Amino acid sequence: MPLQAQNKEGVLRELVALLLGSNGAGGTGGAGGVGEDVLQAILERERQFPTGIGYGVAVPHGKTPALANLVVVAGTTPAPVPYETVDGEPVRLFFLLAGPESQAGAHVKALSRISRLVRREPVRARLLGARTPDEFYRSLCEAEGEGA
Numbered sequence: 001m002p003l004q005a006q007n008k009e010g011v012l013r014e015l016v017a018l019l020l021g022s023n024g025a026g027g028t029g030g031a032g033g034v035g036e037d038v039l040q041a042i043l044e045r046e047r048q049f050p051t052g053i054g055y056g057v058a059v060p061h062g063k064t065p066a067l068a069n070l071v072v073v074a075g076t077t078p079a080p081v082p083y084e085t086v087d088g089e090p091v092r093l094f095f096l097l098a099g100p101e102s103q104a105g106a107h108v109k110a111l112s113r114i115s116r117l118v119r120r121e122p123v124r125a126r127l128l129g130a131r132t133p134d135e136f137y138r139s140l141c142e143a144e145g146e147g148a
Contacts (some may be wrong), residue, residue, distance in 0.1 A: 001075035001133055003094065008083050011075075012042055012060055015096040018073040037066035038098050052085025057118045059111060061097040063104065070099030070106045074136065076128055093118065093127055117143050 005011040016039045041062030045051065052058040073096050080090030095114050099107055117123050123143040130136035 001130070001136055003075040003077045005077070006079065006081060008046075008081060009043075011077065011081055011094060012046075012096070013039060015060070015073055015075060015094060016042065016098075018075065019071050019096060019098060034066045037064050038062065040064075041066075041098060042096065046084075050084030052083045052091055053115055053118070054085055054087040054089065055093075055118055055121075055124060056080065056089055056091055057093045057095075057124065058083050058085065058091045059095045059097065059114055061107065061111060063101045063107065064098060065100055067099050070097065070103040070110065072097045072110060074127075074140075076130070076136075093124060113144070 003011055003014050005014045016035055019038065020035050041064035042060050043062075045062045046060060051060045075094050077092050077094075080092050083091040085091060097107060097110055117140070118127075120143070123139070126139040126143070127136055130139055
């Protein structure tokens with residue numbers, strides 16, 4: 001974060017690149033293949049049912065054997081990005097989750113927790129106002145601590 005892309009696929013590609021960097025796969029020989037596998041899993045899920053949950057938030061996610069564990073990355077865009085959402089609104093706040101089928105329970109739990117937190121406007125405002133990744137993470141942890 002912040003994300004630079006101005007369209008849905010660009011944001012998804014940028015988030016996957018961040019995910020690979022946080023997963024320790026970035027820059028090594030097989031990272032390109034892993035990145036493409038993760039991106040294809042995310043795009044396939046989007047084709048089945050778009051992941052824009054409303055409130056200016058999207059939670060793209062997918063399952064792929066290319067990853068050993070569930071990984072979550074987040075980002076914001078300076079301007080709203082057109083995205084298929086339940087309320088028809090564009091998106092500025094993105095959480096991308098990807099992991100293997102074997103982590104399906106953790107996957108569902110993470111989706112539920114994120115959805116519950118971002119329903120509250122003050123939480124969204126703090127996340128969108130974060131100036132650094134650390135500030136974003138602290139805001140998310142504080143929101144989780146406040147209960148939802």
